Amino acid sequence: MNSCPLEFSGARFKARCLSAIFMFCLSLCWNNDMSYFQFIHTGDIHLDSPLKGLSGQEGPAAERIRTATRTAFEDLVTQAINGQVAFMVIAGDLYDGDWRDFQTGLFFVRQMGRLHAANIPAFVLHGNHDAESQITKRLTLPDNVQVFAYRKSQTFKLEDHRVALHGQSFRMQATTDNLAAAYPPPVKGYFNIGVLHTALGGTNGPHENYAPCTLDELVNKGYDYWALAHVHQGGVLHEHPHVVFCGNLQSRHIREAGAKSAQLITVQDGALQGIEPVHTDVVRWIYLDVPVGECVRFGDVIDQIKSIIGKVTRNAEGRLLACRIQLSGTTALHGELLASGPQLLAEARAAALALGEEVAWIERVINATRPASAVSILSDGSAINDLPVLLAQAADDADLQAEIASDLGDVVRRLPHDAALDIDDPLLEAAINKDFGAVIEQAGAYLSARLAAERR
Structure with a gap:
């Protein structure tokens, strides 16, 4: 009679033990899942930036170039949603200077609304071009968008992922103070991200030396990742901690030739595990050298242009190639080519159109040929x-x-x-x-x- 309660008590004890073990294992799995996340680092988007070389141009290719900055950003938001990233960082120059068209701002709000619906926050820092913008000052953004203050550095925390983001927006375009020097120390136990719009001492090409600092200064700050923008050529300047220029999302002219992207960063157990480019550019600028030394007739030059464009478009992955053509070599056609600039450009554009309406567009043709001899001219x-x-x-x-x-x-x-x-x-x-x-x-x-x- 007395054994029944004991047996019942033992069964209950076993059940409780099994339940506790199960919950412990579940919590371990849950914590492992929570320690893994990805985020997107982008910047220098320059939404609706006026593009050069399109005056008077019509057709699908010209329209695709005009809308390229919007399409690239919209595609990036799509990839962020599909990839279920934890958050997005925009490190400055979302807009393009004193641009007064509020349709540009409304487009950005719509894209942030898409992120909001997917429970993805966005952290925005204003760069030098944003500081000029009327849109920056007046537009109300969705609740999921946090904008770094401009009076002093500010820290945002994401408790779910143990992330701390530190940054300071530009109050005016010509910000020449070292903003990074006043960023706070890293938050202990968090993955610390410094967001900064900077020329990094002006050593990165023809960029104004805004918010100057040194690479050593950033490396020694104690952060895990520096999300930089302003220099349009992306690159990893240092690893562990990573100091990274995202590069501009969509090139707008020949000085921004080549592939453009945002960066996708993977974090596991509080440490950076991987970084990879996210290519959403829809127009890619390219410089093509076309040797014409073997050409005998003007038409041969056009055929050579068409042939070389056809070869490079095979690797464009559906992107429109915006091409600047340079004719090179020693040729008896030098004088004829030099004297027929408008016709040469029109014929080159026609050759590109023959490959398809949205395959390639010729921005300019430069004649860098040399005469075969003075007598031939x-x-x-x-x-x-x-x-x-x-x-x-x-x-x-x-x-x-x-x-x-x-x-x-x-x-x-x-x-x-x-x-x-x-x-x-x-x-x-x-x-x-x-x-x-x-x-x-x-x-x-x-x-x-x-x-x-x-x-x-």
């Missing part, structure tokens, strides 16, 4: 043969060079900063460098080619 024994002698004399004429310097000086000073960086014309390059002897030489070569072409 100026060959019929008339006064035109005296031109090289006159030009040689002009190149040594100090008074003439001074006059040219005066005439061209104002023109060169009015050139936009970007135009001065994007020099591909030897005549313009010589003018900017104030090499007026070379200006005369280059202008003479063009004049010779034009005169020779008209005589044929």
